[in-house]
Amino acid sequence: MKKLTIFLTALIIAAAGHAQVVGSNHTDYTEADSLRGALRPERTSFxxxxxxxxxxxxxxxxxxxxxxxxxxxxxxxxxxxxxxxxxxxxxxxxxxxxxxxxxxxxxxxxxxxxxxxxxxxxxxxxxxxxxxxxxxxxxxxxxxxxxxxxxxxxxxxxxxxxxxxxxxxxxxxxxxxxxxxxxxxxxxxxxxxxxxxxxxxxxxxxxxxxxxxxxxxxxxxxxxxxxxxxxxxxxxxxxxxxxxxxxxxxxxxxxxxxxxxxxxxxxxxxxxxxxxxxxxxxxxxxxxxxxxxxxxxxxxxxxxxxxKYLKGYLGNDLSGTGIGLKWDFIIIHEAGHEWYGNSITSKDIADMWIHEGFTSYTEAIYIECQYGKEEALKYIRGIRQNIGNSRKIIGDYGVNAEGSGDMYYKGANLLNMIRSIYDNDQLWWKTLKDYTNTYKHQTITTQDTENFFNEATEVDLEPVFDQYLRHAALPVLQLRQADDQILYRWKADVVGFEMPVDVIIDEEEIRLNATSEWKSYETGEELDELKVNDLEFYIETEILE
Incomplete structure (x- = not known):
């Protein structure tokens, strides 16, 4: 199974409906790269x-x-x-x-x-x-x-x-x-x-x-x-x-x-x-x-x-959950691109996560419609096995360079997590549909996307987008026991990173409004009783002595 997963990971990064990464993994750019990727006057004049x-x-x-x-x-x-x-x-x-x-x-x-x-x-x-x-x-x-x-x-x-x-x-x-x-x-x-x-x-x-x-x-x-x-x-x-x-x-x-x-x-x-x-x-x-x-x-x-008229991805399940074998991957994913990639298009290929992250999320949307939200969340968590977290999602601008293949399923998990941060499904679906309609038949930037989803909620999503799109590593929720308190803070690349996260303590879901500074939560429970809601939040945790 591990070999199959590794094989499928290699496929999904380059496969159909997934941008063919050409010359985007190098940084020794040449004139040929800038001629292709840059908006010179000879191009912008018409x-x-x-x-x-x-x-x-x-x-x-x-x-x-x-x-x-x-x-x-x-x-x-x-x-x-x-x-x-x-x-x-x-x-x-x-x-x-x-x-x-x-x-x-x-x-x-x-x-x-x-x-x-x-x-x-x-x-x-x-x-x-x-x-x-x-x-x-x-x-x-x-x-x-x-x-x-x-x-x-x-x-x-x-x-x-x-x-x-x-x-x-x-x-x-x-x-x-x-x-x-x-x-x-x-x-x-x-x-x-x-x-x-x-x-x-x-x-x-x-x-x-x-x-x-x-x-x-x-x-x-x-x-x-x-x-x-x-x-x-x-x-x-x-x-x-x-x-x-x-x-x-x-x-x-x-x-x-x-x-x-x-x-x-x-x-x-x-x-x-x-x-x-x-x-x-x-x-x-x-x-x-x-x-x-x-x-x-x-x-x-x-x-x-x-x-080949098969369910899944050539008869395989990219999530490892079995849920991906209930539907035809190519029909759903490629048609999802009609909304995200074809109608809404990134101006620069460096922002291709606008195509691939959103379209990968449409897979979960379809699952939720057909089989319910719990199955969609399990699928979203399952596809994390295809994420490397070794390169940033956004590529270099002006040289025809895509970012990491993580743009697909890390991008989908980012959107799923923003939905969870909203903590209001009615607002989430309205915002997604408004975004899709507002930028219909337009070319846009990552900043346009960030601003749109940020303006719909009181939570500042700027550090969240910044960490997940412009840095390779996941943020780490650091935890420490102090008598009847659980101490928590974020360790991240983004200075002053803050993001709410939902955890389960004694079968009750609690929202921790974590920042880069230590905060405390009073509880009679031990630290090992705390569990992050990992169906909705894609992070790492670290227990400190």
Whole structure:
């Protein structure tokens, strides 16, 4: 069991729906890192309005070719625009108003030069033509890239997973989370007999007369670059609805009947998430599950599903409690990202806990809806076995660096603990839903999140967020017996750390308003009778003589 736990821990840090950490564990940053992660004037001078991809995908050659029309608004006079495209991909031309533009490439950045600076307020577009063999993912989704494979019937089956690695792995864009296109269209030509499924609504298909059929899809809501996606296969389609939301499913034909049975869980999930988090944030684009040759990813309105129609995480329980085997991990976690990660997006990848901590907490939300709060709390405690507490959750800003993989389950435990600090479930659910609605379709920072949850309660949460997000270690509740008193204080990295904690003494739950200074609680009980409520508080304790 221990070996299994260690194996699963390694998986969950990098797995589908879990950011692919690329270059984020080092601190010897290079120009390539800052070109990718920093908001330079060449990036901030324009706001992306739309991407329109028009591509031909050739599975036998593992080759793509075509263009991206990038529509934008000029925010400041702009002589040079920085776009991003992996340097192994070849640029054919970049066109503007009928003229070919000059450009310079540095690492994976492309600096497009205009003959005269584009003026502030102008709405304009360029068309970026390119081709090449995109990076292949050797072990998707744990590394970013294309997956070129075949299904059980020997037909091509193609997927892409690039979170963390970057969407510029396969198409030109402003590859930074702070700027999302307001809409995107994907016209993807694939060999006749295959289907491409992308984000948003299906616009139609067109036989190009050259052995390829073009499948067109359009998103009308803001979308992260890494969520724009293609899925190519011999798909069968079936559909359902939840309230006014269209539910569409694209699966391989030999899994059709299995999928119809297994995907009924989606409606239970939607009922829970609507109640606790608010309506699905992309109703205009619908919700899809698309079967993929890799485990899964939160591709907006076209969630990648590869959990093999099993309960749990590929049939395993990441909490070690048995509770994780009652539901399909990939369906619940990846769909949870539609609210946290896709609708609410961190401006810098360093703040990815905003995606992963909240989405990991949606697993407990679903359990609570289905099986009750006690089961949810047991699950939350169980997933602590996947936390290392060796690196801080928040990464380094401006260099495309994520923080620790603890952003998932330490982040979820932090939220669960804040709920306990609130000590008012009605207030907690209202605050969570208000947060989800307030920042719908926005890019935000950790500070925005801290402020929102802090303002809803009289308890100062600033030191709590600071300790759990910006330091690796847990706070330690130090305890000492002094006659008929129990003395207690916090030992933590944050100077002057204070946080209430609930303990059980003689079967009664007591709230200790602990600070970094010694306080006392009068009781006739011995210290060894005290027990921290560890279902709700994730801390360490230390008994002092």
């Amino acid at each position: 706001d992306v309005l739309k991407y329109h991809l028009k591509l031909k995908v050739e599975p036998e050659k593992q080759f793509i070719s075509g263009s991206n029309v990038i529509s934008f608004k000029v925010e400041n006079d702009m002589p040079v625009m920085q776009l991003d495209l992996f340097e192994n991909m070849k640029i054919d031309s970049i066109m503007h108003a009928g003229d070919k533009l000059e450009y310079e490439r540095r690492y994976n950045a492309v600096f497009v030069q205009f003959p005269e600076a584009l003026k502030q307020g102008l709405k304009d577009s360029i068309e970026f033509f390119y081709h090449g063999k995109p990076v292949v993912a050797e072990n998707a989704p744990w590394d970013g890239g294309f997956v070129w494979t075949e299904d059980e019937q020997g037909k091509p089956w193609v997927g892409v997973a690039v979170q963390g690695t970057g969407a510029s792995l396969w198409y030109p864009n402003k590859d930074h989370q702070s700027d999302e296109p307001e809409t995107a269209q994907m016209d993807i030509a694939v060999p006749n007999g295959l289907m491409n499924v992308s984000n948003g609504r299906f616009l139609g298909k067109k036989d190009l007369g050259n052995g390829f059929t073009e499948w067109s899809w359009k998103v009308v809501n803001p979308i992260n670059n890494y969520n724009i996606m293609i899925n190519i296969g011999n798909y069968e389609h079936f559909s359902d609805t939840y309230k006014d939301l269209d539910l569409d499913y694209y699966v391989l034909p030999y899994n059709l009947e299995k999928a119809k049975e297994h995907f009924t869980e989606v409606k239970d999930m939607m009922a829970c998430f609507y109640e606790k988090m608010g309506p699905y944030p992309f109703e205009e684009d619908g919700f899809k599950l698309v079967e993929t040759p890799y485990l899964g990813m939160e591709h907006q309105s076209a969630v990648a599903y590869g959990n």
